[in-house]
Amino acid sequence: MNTHTWKCAIFIFALATYCSDALADGSASDEIAKYREMISDGNPAEFDEMRGEDLWKKPSGPNKTSMQKCELGKGEGIVKGAYAELPRYFPDTDRVQDLESRLLTCMTTLQGIPEKDITSKPFGNENYKPDIESYVAYVVGQSKGVKMNVPLKHPKEKEAYEIGKRIFSYRAGPYDFACTTCHGQDNLRIRMQDLPNFNNKKDSQAAYVSWPAYRVSQGLFRSFQWRLNDCFRQQRFPEPEYASEMTIALAMFMATNANDAIYAGPGLKR
Amino acid sequence: MNTKFAIPVISLILAFFAITVQATDKTDKELDAKAVAIIKRDFHDKGIAKVDRLNQDNVQALCTRFLDSPPIDDMERMQTEQEKAIKWPSDGKFLGDWKAGEKLAQSGVGMTWSDKPDAIPGGNCYNCHQLSAKEIAYGTIGPSLLHFRKNFGKTRAGQIRTEDELQHYVYGHIYNAKAYSLCVNMPRFGHKGILTEAQIKDLVALLLDPESPVNKE
Numbered sequence: 001m002n003t004h005t006w007k008c009a010i011f012i013f014a015l016a017t018y019c020s021d022a023l024a025d026g027s028a029s030d031e032i033a034k035y036r037e038m039i040s041d042g043n044p045a046e047f048d049e050m051r052g053e054d055l056w057k058k059p060s061g062p063n064k065t066s067m068q069k070c071e072l073g074k075g076e077g078i079v080k081g082a083y084a085e086l087p088r089y090f091p092d093t094d095r096v097q098d099l100e101s102r103l104l105t106c107m108t109t110l111q112g113i114p115e116k117d118i119t120s121k122p123f124g125n126e127n128y129k130p131d132i133e134s135y136v137a138y139v140v141g142q143s144k145g146v147k148m149n150v151p152l153k154h155p156k157e158k159e160a161y162e163i164g165k166r167i168f169s170y171r172a173g174p175y176d177f178a179c180t181t182c183h184g185q186d187n188l189r190i191r192m193q194d195l196p197n198f199n200n201k202k203d204s205q206a207a208y209v210s211w212p213a214y215r216v217s218q219g220l221f222r223s224f225q226w227r228l229n230d231c232f233r234q235q236r237f238p239e240p241e242y243a244s245e246m247t248i249a250l251a252m253f254m255a256t257n258a259n260d261a262i263y264a265g266p267g268l269k270r
Numbered sequence: 271m272n273t274k275f276a277i278p279v280i281s282l283i284l285a286f287f288a289i290t291v292q293a294t295d296k297t298d299k300e301l302d303a304k305a306v307a308i309i310k311r312d313f314h315d316k317g318i319a320k321v322d323r324l325n326q327d328n329v330q331a332l333c334t335r336f337l338d339s340p341p342i343d344d345m346e347r348m349q350t351e352q353e354k355a356i357k358w359p360s361d362g363k364f365l366g367d368w369k370a371g372e373k374l375a376q377s378g379v380g381m382t383w384s385d386k387p388d389a390i391p392g393g394n395c396y397n398c399h400q401l402s403a404k405e406i407a408y409g410t411i412g413p414s415l416l417h418f419r420k421n422f423g424k425t426r427a428g429q430i431r432t433e434d435e436l437q438h439y440v441y442g443h444i445y446n447a448k449a450y451s452l453c454v455n456m457p458r459f460g461h462k463g464i465l466t467e468a469q470i471k472d473l474v475a476l477l478l479d480p481e482s483p484v485n486k487e
Contacts, residue, residue, distance in 0.1 A: 155295065159304075162296075166305035169337055171330040173323040174381050174464060175457040176448075178334065182411070190397045190409040191378075232313075236381045238323055239316035246312035249305075 045137055045214035045266035048129075048221040052138025055131055061111025067135065070106035072099070083143035084263045087252045089154035096160040098251040100225045101243035103135050119242045123226050126219070136223045140212055143263045148209065150255045157252065160245075164253025167246060168198065173236040179250075182234075193270070198254060208258035210267030217270055224251060302335075317383035333453035345452045353449035356442055357460065359467055364437035364474050371476030372483060374469055375401055381464065391464050393444075393473060398456070401476070402483035411455055418477045419485045440474045 056067045056079075072082035073090065087098040093105060100122070107113045124133050151157055171178040179198070182188070186203070188195045196203040212223045228247050232240050240247050296304070313321050329348055332340045377392020379385055395401060398411040401418075415422075422439070424430055431439065442449060445460030459465040465473075476482050 159296065159301070162301045163305045163308060166302060167309060169334055170305070170309060170326075171334045172326050173319075174462050176330055176333075176462075177455075177457075180338070181455045188410050190411065191407045195411075233319075233382050233384060236319065236323065238313040238319040238321045239383060241312045241314065244312035246308045249308065 043214055043266060043268050044219075045141075045212075045221050045268070048134055048137035048214070049141040049266065050138075051129070052134035052136070052141075055134055056138055060131075061107065061113045063110065063112035065110045065112075067103075067106055067110065069110055070103070072102055072139065079139055079142045081143055081146045083140045083265075084146040084148050085150060087157075087160065087248055087255060088151050089156050094156075095245070096154075096156050096248055096252060098224070098243065098248045098255075099136060099139060100132065100223060101248055103132055103139075104243055107132065122242045123223075123229070124220055133221060133223055136212055137221050137266055140263075140265045144265065146263050148205070148255070148259045148261050148263055150252070150259055152256055160249045160252040161256055163245075164249035164251070167250050168253055175236045177235045177237075179231065179235070182231075198257065201257065204254060204257040205261035208254055209261045209264045210269070212265055213267035213269045215269045221266065222269075318381070318385060318387050319383035329448055329452060336453075338453035340452065349449055349452050352446050352452070352458075352461065353442075355461060356445050356449060357467070358438075358441070359471065364441050364471060365478065366468060366471030366473075366475045368472065368475040368479045368482040368484075370469075371472035371474075372402070374465075374472060375476060376405070393459070393465065393469070394457070395473070403487055404483060415477060415484060417485060419480065436478060437474060440477050441470060444470050444473055 059066050068077050070077070071090075071092075072079060073085055073088050074080075074082050083099055086102070087096050089096050090102065090105075097105065104115060104118060107118060108115050118130070118132055121128070122130055122132060124130055152161060168179045169184075171181070178184075182190065182195050183198045186197045186200060188197070196207040198204050198207070211227055212221065213227075214221050225242060225247060228250060229240060229242075232238075309324055310321070313324060315321055326334065329352065332344055332348060374393040375395035378394050378397050379389050380391025380394070385391075395415075396405060396408045398409045400408040400410075400414040400416050403416060418440075419436075422431075423436065443456075444465070446458040447454050447456040448458055448461075457464060460467070460470055477484055480486065
């Protein structure tokens, strides 16, 4: 408890420093780097990881079952290192699934929770913390330090990659934007926000292994599905279906491009 | 009209980097079709952002298909079409109020599902361009437009632009940058009805008035 109070204090101090300096001197990236260093021994996402771990072991849903039997690709109940190999093909559902989609499978089949109850409100806010987000925090935390090794062997895995690559450059909407508009060249930014180039291996790795993440500006833990959702918003597209084949294909494209990097999430973002 | 080359760099990088997976049992064409079908299926309307936004017009479709470097013939034909569709100011005047233009350039509001239906879309110009020396929070997706008169007063070939040419150049780029370079990453503010004629004139003034922060330091 004491360490948490301490970490919180550091965190609030750092946040104040970051907010006042970030836009004032034109080097927001430096400020964020400094800020990250300051709280390097305490990412607030740790609270979400702990909440997720507790929930994971607790019987819940209509079936009063815990998530401990959830199969994430490395065998029933194995969480360690699972995220570093997702998305992947699952024989039981006969499709490629990312983490969130797989958690949905477990929550609906093991726990008996109706899918709509989860997918209609999958992202948290100040007053609401969906269980699926806490599961995400817990599961990804168990891959920290593990090398990204997303399989690209099964024909459906290859197909998801190819589809994801195409979605990434699909221009449409009132602004003619595609993902590539903002993420297709090196060293670009929007206002002060650096834009990783996902056609470049190094940028892809750095970005992917730092998501899901705690977002300082929102004071919330955010999943990768949330990241995609918010970028589609900025792209002036309509809203993607949560954990849909479309989003999984995009995740497959990005995750595969990050292979061989050491997974470092949950990250910490502005 | 000046015809530029669609920047082939992006697609070269893509071709070089992207692991080309020997894709399953499907041809490229089948994969293209499947990707589009999935896109059309896996979105829903939200706020002002409706699913009909996913339907591509011919420019979007061509640029997507050729990763922003389409065959030169198609590109020139479509640029000409886009240019012909530019509605030049009805009263022949190009210069509005640069102060209103600066406000518009700063505003990044507009067209997302979190924007209110009655919100007036801004220009988003600072999201992508440096414009005045004072504003340091500018993006770099587009070129710097600082000291526009000085830096863009001549063509790339070194020819001096008359005042009339400059006004057409700026108005035309804001109205529809794709009339000059088909797959460029700048929205078509006039062509797509995002900004009104009066708003575009305010922005032209921002870029061309010698007293505006763009030109006056």
